[in-house]
Amino acid sequence: MAEPGLADVVARLRAAGSVFAEEEAALLLAAAPTAAELEETLGRRVAGEPLELVLGWVDLEGVRVALEASVFVPRRRSGLLVREAARLARSPAVVVDLCCGSGALGAALLARVGGLDLHAADVDPAAVRCARRNLGPTATVHRGDLFAALPRELAGRVGLVLANAPYVPTREIATMPPEARDHEPLVALDGGADGLDVHRRIAADAGAWLAPGGHLVLETSARQAARTAALVAAAGLAARVVRDADLDATVVVGTAR
Ligand SMILES: C[S@@+](CC[C@H](N)C(=O)[O-])C[C@H]1O[C@@H](n2cnc3c(N)ncnc32)[C@H](O)[C@@H]1O
Structure with a gap:
């Protein structure tokens, strides 16, 4: 041929x-x-x-x-989350990449900051397999529902939690490009009625896992940022919004008092 x-x-x-x-x-x-x-x-x-x-x-x-089939394709905009996490990470520290998918965010963070004890977690077995492949011996990858996937002894000791969790409102999934709609799993996209169901749960539980002064860095959209920040603040963390126009990216940073 x-x-x-x-x-x-x-x-x-x-x-x-x-x-x-x-x-x-x-x-x-x-x-x-x-x-x-x-x-x-x-x-x-x-x-x-x-x-x-x-x-x-x-x-x-x-x-x-x-990457492998039916794992979320990391987006360029998530570079902001990586950069912000790298700015806040103090090694040595325990770092958690929640909803890790392929493990891309943790891998990019480790490339910038050494001396981190990285734990990544996802509920989807395909994502866990892919993250183990990408992170190898540099991290421990757990399977399970949000923080429940982590070893209990990490509670109160985590210096940094980063999460690009699903945040698309359910009714908007049908209007996403077919590349996402048809090739990425619903569990990677669907954030519930207002898109914030997973953010709500992460914000509510983060305080129990963060060390004093530890940070939560959550990707969100410009449109949802004020509501994500309000959830983080309602959970008792000091919340601020970080925006990058070039990447068209928004993250919310919460800091444990
Ligand atoms: C938007 S994707 C992001 C993946 C990766 N962080 C990235 O940026 O490439 C969201 C990920 O969250 C995972 N996920 C959804 N609900 C979850 C839950 N309750 N617990 C753990 N992981 C979850 C999905 O399986 C998916 O891999």
Whole structure:
């Protein structure tokens, strides 16, 4: 089978609606050693699978993170959460990446700050498997529901909790791009009626796990930020909102008094 050239691949991607057809074509061509493999990966992309899942990796803040089917694709905007966490992390410290998905946020944080005892946790077995692959021996990955996944002896000793938990309101999932709607699990997206069900639970329990002066860093949207911050403040933490216009990203930081 003759390998299609760059122009052919770009044309097929563009016809399928790709906005970054040239960049995607270059990545797909570089990743496929044979024409048959290119046909397979190009076919999946043209059918609507996210590029990152087709390639099997994504770059977050300069760190290459392996991905597998039905695991949430880390978003570029989560770089703000990583940067803010890196600013606040004081090593040595226990750090928890709640709702860790592929483990991307913890991996990117460890690339910036050494000496952290990282625990990551997720309820989804595929995410836990993927996070173990990405974090290897640098972290302990637990499976379970939010803080209940963690060893009890960490209660009151955590210096930093970071979480990109689901925050899409249920009724808005149907309007998300098909790449997310059709290829990412509902448990990774659905934040309940107002999108804040998981934030509510994390905020309510964070105080029991944080050490005095410890921080909670929660990704949210600009639209939901005031409500996420109010939940964090209602749980007794000092709350502030951090925004990055370039990344179009918003996080809420809560600090234990
Ligand atoms: C938006 S994804 C983010 C994944 C990862 N933090 C990232 O930014 O790439 C949310 C993750 O939360 C997990 N999750 C949802 N509800 C959870 C719960 N109750 N306990 C633990 N993990 C949960 C999902 O399985 C999913 O991996």
